[in-house]
Amino acid sequence: xxxxxxxxREVEVWDGNFAAxxxxxxxxxxxxxxxxxTPSTPIVEGYAQFTADGYVEGEFVMVESEHAAMSACIGxxxxxxxxxxxxxxxxxxxxxxxxYQASGMRLPIVLNLVNRAxxxxxxxxxxHSDMYMVRDSxxxxxxxxxxxxxxxxxxxxxxxxxxxxxRLPAIVNQDGFMTSHTAQGVKPLSDDAAYAFVGEYxxxxxxxxxxHPVTHGVQTEEDWHxxxxxxxxxxxxxxxxxxxxxxxxxxxxxxxxxxxxxxKYDMDDADVCVVCxxxxxxxxxxxxxxMRADGIKAGVIGLRVIRPxxxxxxxxxxxxxxxxxxxxxSSPNGAAGMLFNEIAGSLFNTDTKALLSGYIYGLGxxxxxxxxxxxxxxxxxxxxxxxxxxxxxxxFIGVRGPKLAFL
Amino acid sequence: xxxKGWDEFEIGAMLRTFDGKxxxxxxxxxxxxxxxxxxxxxxxxxxxxxxxxxxxxxxxIDCQFCWIYCPDVSIISRDxxxxxxxxxxxxxxxxxxEVCPTNPKSLLMFPEQTDExxxxxxxxxxxxKEA
Numbered sequence: 001x002x003x004x005x006x007x008x009r010e011v012e013v014w015d016g017n018f019a020a021x022x023x024x025x026x027x028x029x030x031x032x033x034x035x036x037x038t039p040s041t042p043i044v045e046g047y048a049q050f051t052a053d054g055y056v057e058g059e060f061v062m063v064e065s066e067h068a069a070m071s072a073c074i075g076x077x078x079x080x081x082x083x084x085x086x087x088x089x090x091x092x093x094x095x096x097x098x099x100y101q102a103s104g105m106r107l108p109i110v111l112n113l114v115n116r117a118x119x120x121x122x123x124x125x126x127x128h129s130d131m132y133m134v135r136d137s138x139x140x141x142x143x144x145x146x147x148x149x150x151x152x153x154x155x156x157x158x159x160x161x162x163x164x165x166x167r168l169p170a171i172v173n174q175d176g177f178m179t180s181h182t183a184q185g186v187k188p189l190s191d192d193a194a195y196a197f198v199g200e201y202x203x204x205x206x207x208x209x210x211x212h213p214v215t216h217g218v219q220t221e222e223d224w225h226x227x228x229x230x231x232x233x234x235x236x237x238x239x240x241x242x243x244x245x246x247x248x249x250x251x252x253x254x255x256x257x258x259x260x261x262x263x264k265y266d267m268d269d270a271d272v273c274v275v276c277x278x279x280x281x282x283x284x285x286x287x288x289x290x291m292r293a294d295g296i297k298a299g300v301i302g303l304r305v306i307r308p309x310x311x312x313x314x315x316x317x318x319x320x321x322x323x324x325x326x327x328x329x330s331s332p333n334g335a336a337g338m339l340f341n342e343i344a345g346s347l348f349n350t351d352t353k354a355l356l357s358g359y360i361y362g363l364g365x366x367x368x369x370x371x372x373x374x375x376x377x378x379x380x381x382x383x384x385x386x387x388x389x390x391x392x393x394x395x396f397i398g399v400r401g402p403k404l405a406f407l
Numbered sequence: 408x409x410x411k412g413w414d415e416f417e418i419g420a421m422l423r424t425f426d427g428k429x430x431x432x433x434x435x436x437x438x439x440x441x442x443x444x445x446x447x448x449x450x451x452x453x454x455x456x457x458x459x460x461x462x463x464x465x466x467x468i469d470c471q472f473c474w475i476y477c478p479d480v481s482i483i484s485r486d487x488x489x490x491x492x493x494x495x496x497x498x499x500x501x502x503x504x505e506v507c508p509t510n511p512k513s514l515l516m517f518p519e520q521t522d523e524x525x526x527x528x529x530x531x532x533x534x535x536k537e538a
Contacts, residue, residue, distance in 0.1 A: 106419035167418055205421050213424040213432075215445075220420070223410065228420060230413040 003028075003057045005191045014186040016150040016179035020086065020112045020172070021046025023154030025056050026194035029110075030081030030201070033061035033072030035091065038124045039176040040114035043086035066091040070098035070109075077107035078216040080206025082158065084109065088176060089116035092130045096137065102169045103138030103232065105216055108161035109169040110154065111139070115278065116176040117364040125365020126176030128277060129330040131306070132338050138232055140170040140240055141306040145263075145281045147184045150174045152257060155189070158198045159247045165239050167204060168232070173306075175278040177365065189255065197254055236308045244305060261310045263302040264317055266292075270299030272380035273318070275339055276327035277303055280361075280368050284327075287373040296381045303339075315346040322384035323355045325376055329362040336394055336407060355383045358407075361397035372397050422446075447496070456499035458516045460492050461526045467513040473503035489513075510534055 006025070014022065020043045024032065032051075034044035048060040061076075063069045066087050077083040087095055092113060102109050115131050117123040135141065142157055144150040150172065157170040174180055189197065205214050220228060241261060248259040265285045267273060274284050281302030288298035301317055303310070318324055328337035335341065340358035347354060359376065362368045376397070383389050392405035417423075422445035425432075432440065442448045467489050474482040474489065481497040483490050492503075492514075504514045511531045 104420050106421075205417070205419060211428045211430070213429065215422045215424060216420065218420050218422050227411070227413040227416070231416075231418060234413065235418070 004054050006055055008188045008190065011185045011187055013183050014147055014151070014188075015042075015181050015183045016144065016147040016174045017042035017114065017181065018046055019147040019151035019186050019188075020154050020174070021050070022188060023151050023194070024084050024110075025050040026189070026191050027082065027084075027155060027158050027198045028056060028058065028195060029084045030058045031061060031073065031076035031083045032058065032085055033063050033069045033076065033083075034085045035063055035066045035069045035087070037066070037088050037091035039116060039126070039180045040086040040088040040091070040112060042180070043112050043114070047084075066095040067098060070095045070102065070111075073109050074098060074102050074105065074107055077102070077109050078105065078207050080201075080203035080208045082162070082201040083107075084112070084154075084158075086112035086114065088114045089118055089124075089130045092134060093118060096134055099134055099137040099139060099169075101217065104228065106167040106232070107169060108158075108163075108167055110157045110161060111169065111171045112150075112154065113171045113173050114176050114180045115173055121364075123364040124176070126178050126180075126278070127329045127363050127365065128173075129363075131171075131173050131277075132330045134171070135307060135338065138168065138236065139307065140166075140168055140236075140244075142170065142172045143277050143303055143306055144172060144174040144179060145279055145302060146179055147174075147182065148186045148257075149259075150179060151186055151188060152251065152255070152259070155194055155198050156244070156247045156251055156259070159250075160240065160243050162199075162201060163243050164202065164204055166235065166243050168236065168240065173278070178279040187255070187257075193254065197251065240308050241305070241310070259304055261305045262313050262317055263304050265300040265302075266297075267299035267301065267317060267321075269297055270321060271297040271384050272323045272325075272377060273299035273301055273321050274325045274327055274373070274376065274380075275301045275303070275314075275318075275343060277306070277329065277339075280327060280329065283368060283370060284373055287370050287377065290370075291374070291377045296377055298377050298380075309342055311346050314343055315350050315352070318343070318347060318354055319350065319352055321352075321354050323357070323380040323389075325380055326356070326358045327368075328358060328360050331360065331363055332394075340394070355387075355389045356393075357383065357389050357391055358394045359397050360394065363399075366398050368398065451495040453495055453497055453499075456497060457519055458499045458501070459494065459519050459521070460497065460499070460501070460503050460514045461517050461521070461523055462489065462492055463513050463515070463527050463530050464489070465513075465530075466509045466511060468509055470508060472506040472508060473514060476502050476506045478502065 117127045118129045142153045161170040252258045284300040291298040326339035337358045393407035396404040426443045474484045481493040
C-alpha cells in the first residue's frame, strides 16, 4: 500500500471527532467530500490532514455547500469508491434532499452526524433535532454515547453499509460537544486490524466498470417508484439488523467490546426505566445505579440502532417494566415525541401494563443533570406504585419559567 | 419493459445499458450494439417533439457540424456522410439547423406533421444577401 501507517498507543486520548477521523483513516476511505460546520468540522479536517500527510490513499473534495458535499459523495459512491463525510444541524438540513438520493440509489455512504440543535434561534450545541429530522430518509442510524463508540461504530457502519445484501447508507450519531469535543480514553485497533475488520471495498454496479455500463439515478413515475421504495423498506426491515448483529459479534471477538441493537443497563430486575439516546444514556446509567440505594429498581435503555427501529426488541426489553420514561432531546413541535411515539407503537399490541410518560429535555445543549434524573426516577416509581401515570404525559425538564407540561 | 414486482429487479435506481459484458464499444456502431430493453436507445423518447429537422442532402457538404453539436446523438453519420436523423431520439431543439453552414441550409425545422417530400420540394433558394 502506498500510504504510511500510524503507530497508535493501546489507549489514546481522543475526542469523538478525532476518534471518527481516525476510523475514516483506518478504513482508507477513498473520497470525503465535505463542507465544514460546527461541531462536526474536525472529523473531515482530520481526514484531510491524514490525506495530506500521506496516511490515506484518498481524495478530500472541498465543495461549496452541504448539498454539494453529499452530491459529490453520491457521485463518488456510484463510481465505486468507499465514501464518507460529516455534518451537523443546518448542514444536514441542506443535505437532506440528497440523503434520500443516496439511500434510494442504494449507495453505502457513511455520514458522521454530530448532533446539534436546529435554528432558529441559532445554536451550535448538542440536541437531537437533526438526528430526528432525517429518521425517515432510508439511512441506517447508529448512535454513539461516547468517543470510543464513535470510533467503533464508524468501522462497523462501513462493514454493514457496504455489504452487498444491504447497500444502504449509514449515519453514525454522536452528541455535539458532549462527545465530539470531550477527550476520553479510546482504545483503537491497529491500522491493519481495523482495515481487516472493515474489509476491502467491493464495488457493485459501479460506474467505473466500463464493461458493464450503468445509468444511476433513473427517473420512475407511478409505474415503478412504489416498487423501488418497497424494496428499500423491505431490506431495512429484514436484512439490515442481522448484518448489524453479525458485525457486532465479529467486533466483540476482535476487541472484547460488545454492542447490542438496544443497550440495556440494570434492566433484568428493573421496575422503572428511562429510554434515551446519546450521552444522556451514560448519565442515566449512573443515576439508575444510585437509585437502587434508595430502593428504586431503576434501569436504562439506550438505542444503539435507531433505524431500522428495533420494534420487537424494545417491546421485549420493556415487557416487565412498570413505568417507562422516554427522553426526547428534540422539540416535537406539536406531537408527543419521537421515542414516546415509537415505543408506544412497540408496546401497543402487547400484554404489557407498563405506564409510559414522555420528557422533553436538553434542547440547544441545556444540561441534563443527575438531579433531574433523580426526580424523574422518583416520579416513575410513584407512577408504578399508584398503577397510573400521575403526571402529564409530556413534561419539560430544565426549561426556565412556569412548569411546562402537556397531554 | 415488463412490469416486475418489488423483489424482481436489481437494487438501486439503476439500469444497465447493455445485456451482458461489452467490449470495444466505441468502435461498434449503435445498430450493432447489444442494447438492453432498459436502454433509451431501444425506446422512442421523442414524443414531446413539436417541430422536427428535415434533411436535404442536395445542399449538405458533410461538414459534420450537426453531428458534433446534436445533444441527443440523433444525427446519423456513416463514413463521414450525413445520412439522416434518428427521429426516435431527436427532441426538435433545432441546434443542428442553427450550426448548419450551407446556403441554403441543409437542415430546416418544420412542424411535426409536415410531409418530408413536400418540405424538400418547397426548400428555400440560396440567400444572395447572405453570400
